[in-house]
Amino acid sequence: xxxxxxxxxxxxxxxxxxxxxxxxxxxxxxxxxxxxxxxxxxxxxxxxxxxxxxxxxxxxxxxxxxxxxxxxxxxxxxxxxxxxxxxxxxxxxxxxxxxxxxxxxxxxxxxxxxxxxxxxxxxxxxxxxxxxxxxxxxxxxxxxxxxxxxxxxxxxxxxxxxxxxxxxxxxxxxxxxxxxxxxxxxxxxxxxxxxxxxxxxxxxxxxxxxxxxxxxxxxxxxxxxxxxxxxxxxxxxxxxxxxxxxxxxxxxxxxxxxxxxxxxxxxxxxxxxxxxxxxxxxxxxxxxxxxxxxxxxxxxxxxxxxxxxxxxxxxxxxxxxxxxxxxxxxxxxxxxxxxxxxxxxxxxxxxxxxxxxxxxxxxxxxxxxxxxxxxxxxxxxxxxxxxxxxxxxxxxxxxxxxxxxxxxxxxxxxxxxxxxxxxxxxxx
Amino acid sequence: xxxxxxxxxxxxxxxxxxxxxxxxxxxxxxxxxxxxxxxxxxxxxxxxxxxxxxxxxxxxxxxxxxxxxxxxxxxxxxxxxxxxxxxxxxxxxxxxxxxxxxxxxxxxxxxxxxxxxxxxxxxxxxxxxxxxxxxxxxxxxxxxxxxxxxxxxxxxxxxxxxxxxxxxxxxxxxxxxxxxxxxxxxxxxxxxxxxxxxxxxxxxxxxxxxxxxxxxxxxxxxxxxxxxxxxxxxxxxxxxxxxxxxxxxxxxxxxxxxx
Numbered sequence: 001x002x003x004x005x006x007x008x009x010x011x012x013x014x015x016x017x018x019x020x021x022x023x024x025x026x027x028x029x030x031x032x033x034x035x036x037x038x039x040x041x042x043x044x045x046x047x048x049x050x051x052x053x054x055x056x057x058x059x060x061x062x063x064x065x066x067x068x069x070x071x072x073x074x075x076x077x078x079x080x081x082x083x084x085x086x087x088x089x090x091x092x093x094x095x096x097x098x099x100x101x102x103x104x105x106x107x108x109x110x111x112x113x114x115x116x117x118x119x120x121x122x123x124x125x126x127x128x129x130x131x132x133x134x135x136x137x138x139x140x141x142x143x144x145x146x147x148x149x150x151x152x153x154x155x156x157x158x159x160x161x162x163x164x165x166x167x168x169x170x171x172x173x174x175x176x177x178x179x180x181x182x183x184x185x186x187x188x189x190x191x192x193x194x195x196x197x198x199x200x201x202x203x204x205x206x207x208x209x210x211x212x213x214x215x216x217x218x219x220x221x222x223x224x225x226x227x228x229x230x231x232x233x234x235x236x237x238x239x240x241x242x243x244x245x246x247x248x249x250x251x252x253x254x255x256x257x258x259x260x261x262x263x264x265x266x267x268x269x270x271x272x273x274x275x276x277x278x279x280x281x282x283x284x285x286x287x288x289x290x291x292x293x294x295x296x297x298x299x300x301x302x303x304x305x306x307x308x309x310x311x312x313x314x315x316x317x318x319x320x321x322x323x324x325x326x327x328x329x330x331x332x333x334x335x336x337x338x339x340x341x342x343x344x345x346x347x348x349x350x351x352x353x354x355x356x357x358x359x360x361x362x363x364x365x366x367x368x369x370x371x372x373x374x375x376x377x378x379x380x381x382x383x384x385x386x387x388x389x390x391x392x393x394x395x396x397x398x399x400x401x402x403x404x405x406x407x408x409x410x411x412x413x414x415x416x417x418x419x420x421x422x423x424x425x426x427x428x
Numbered sequence: 429x430x431x432x433x434x435x436x437x438x439x440x441x442x443x444x445x446x447x448x449x450x451x452x453x454x455x456x457x458x459x460x461x462x463x464x465x466x467x468x469x470x471x472x473x474x475x476x477x478x479x480x481x482x483x484x485x486x487x488x489x490x491x492x493x494x495x496x497x498x499x500x501x502x503x504x505x506x507x508x509x510x511x512x513x514x515x516x517x518x519x520x521x522x523x524x525x526x527x528x529x530x531x532x533x534x535x536x537x538x539x540x541x542x543x544x545x546x547x548x549x550x551x552x553x554x555x556x557x558x559x560x561x562x563x564x565x566x567x568x569x570x571x572x573x574x575x576x577x578x579x580x581x582x583x584x585x586x587x588x589x590x591x592x593x594x595x596x597x598x599x600x601x602x603x604x605x606x607x608x609x610x611x612x613x614x615x616x617x618x619x620x621x622x623x624x625x626x627x628x629x630x631x632x633x634x635x636x637x638x639x640x641x642x643x644x645x646x647x648x649x650x651x652x653x654x655x656x657x658x659x660x661x662x663x664x665x666x667x668x669x670x671x672x673x674x675x676x677x678x679x680x681x682x683x684x685x686x687x
Contacts, residue, residue: 003643007650014654035594042588045559046669048680050656053665060655095647101571101596102563104648104680137595259659274660353533364536407664 012085016065021254025057025106025141027219028163036137058109067113071181072264107141118149129161148188155195164219172240176230220251228275229258234307235300242296255282277408281307292338315341319393325378330359342374430456430471437461443483445476459514493524498532505546507580554581571598586616645679652680
């Protein structure tokens with residue numbers, strides 16, 4: 001192995017791949033076969049964390065950053081003057097194996113710029129995965145990107161080697177896409193997604209009849225949207241997301257705050273802050289939809305097209321629906337417990353177990369780990385100490401905010417005053 | 429009068445002590461490790477003789493009274509080596525054996541909650557070892573790593589590594605507790621050995637490890653740096669995920685070794 005050359009390529013192609021936020025390595029059922037290498041049947045493992053606090057679970061690289069497209073939001077766009085490089089298939093295979101054996105990674109996340117056409121690119125990605133599985137007897141995790149516009153046959157083949165497939169729709173709305181990525185069509189994203197979804201369903205049903213049917217993309221598929229590049233509301237983003245979850249059985253939709261990488265006037269300029277708080281609120285909403293039994297229409301609708309930045313979406317929903325509270329933690333069922341602000345699903349489970357032995361009071365609830373600073377306005381328990389005052393939503397909100405600290409506090413005001421600040425005279 | 433039962437620090441020894449509390453019908457009793465037990469004026473001391481037959485009887489009795497998870501949790505909490513965990517476990521065992529229903533989820537009982545939280549901590553540490561072990565390939569073709577986990581978790585890690593690295597020889601050594609788990613392509617063995625400080629010296633690296641080893645570590649460091657997004661820097665979160673005490677074993681966090 002020529003380490004100097006590989007190092008150079010790795011730097012360029014890892015740097016170009018880092019804007020893809022997906023790094024999960026869980027959800028696959030691929031166990032070690034015939035005493036080969038690797039096992040991805042357990043939970044995902046984050047082997048390290050970069051200084052931005054993000055997990056490093058997979059070797060995430062592009063096969064090449066040569067690209068025929070010119071999408072404004074993308075760092076590898078054709079018109080961008082950057083260093084280009086390309087890995088050989090065998091180089092990626094060797095690197096993956098060497099890193100995996102040293103317990104650096106859970107597997108490979110392979111994406112690519114589109115260097116000739118969709119099918120040629122997809123074919124090359126599949127070659128890497130196939131080599132790993134068949135020649136190296138590798139049972140670690142493989143995440144392949146579905147290249148928009150790739151043919152059905154190739155998508156079918158990809159799923160036989162990969163654990164997860166994903167195609168990033170990047171821009172939540174069609175108009176945004178037209179503006180920022182004029183070369184790309186929405187159908188091109190949808191087609192491989194639809195194919196993968198159909199194949200997963202088909203393979204699953206065949207597996208029920210014939211036991212040795214191979215697994216097809218056992219960790220399902222995911223997608224990603226860039227946040228804050230094209231002016232969508234939170235409602236537009238989350239409705240799109242809910243659509244993808246429902247329509248394509250997505251395992252995950254990722255939200256990636258736009259990191260300014262271009263002087264293109266269609267986009268936020270370089271130096272603009274990455275919308276991390278907004279990204280966080282969207283993930284919270286995503287979790288409420290997937291694990292807490294909320295319907296998207298309860299959280300975002302015509303009247304509330306955007307999430308509050310200063311409080312979390314569950315609290316915000318609760319304040320709009322005070323008539324449903326207080327909830328008795330010793331009696332309410334699981335779905336209701338899950339709706340109490342400051343009580344997460346882990347706590348819900350603990351409450352359900354613990355209350356079979358005795359009625360729970362404030363001390364028990366605190367010890368179990370619920371956030372009483374928020375939840376105390378919304379529950380009753382085995383105690384005579386309650387929030388008895390009839391408070392309005394605004395009063396509760398201000399009480400909670402007074403007692404909480406957040407590193408984003410400066411950001412709330414910033415985001416709220418985004419427009420009014422323009423009129424503020426420069427008097428500082 | 430309070431009785432203190434002193435045992436040898438092994439799990440079997442602990443279960444033997446539990447047996448003894450029943451055998452001698454102690455009501456006010458404390459179980460302590462030999463090296464930690466300190467004499468006080470107000471208690472009587474009694475040394476427990478580790479007896480695998482007695483230990484087995486307790487363990488089997490628990491199998492009938494606990495869920496499999498509950499029983500595993502007793503072992504996991506024991507591995508925490510936290511001072512006083514033995515007495516929480518004794519409380520847990522007594523309640524398990526005397527009550528008809530499974531009590532491991534009675535989180536309003538502070539001792540049970542303490543065990544649940546301890547189990548969580550032990551599992552987290554086990555998971556961290558799954559993640560933070562960094563193998564280096566020795567010239568004898570052995571993938572070698574050293575660790576110093578907060579709790580005695582290597583017995584819990586063994587299966588994970590065996591399933592994953594079924595086709596390579598590996599050894600993970602706990603420097604703090606002075607033993608390691610070794611896989612010889614067939615099964616796991618518990619081993620003790622002398623680990624020289626020399627192996628961490630860059631000048632010695634090529635003596636112990638293969639020629640390419642250093643190059644792969646550098647590739648990994650490079651990858652680690654390239655995959656970071658500087659404009660999203662968040663050191664607080666970073667440290668929360670990778671506390672500093674783990675850095676010395678992470679090749680990506682140790683500054684490049686200089687000869």
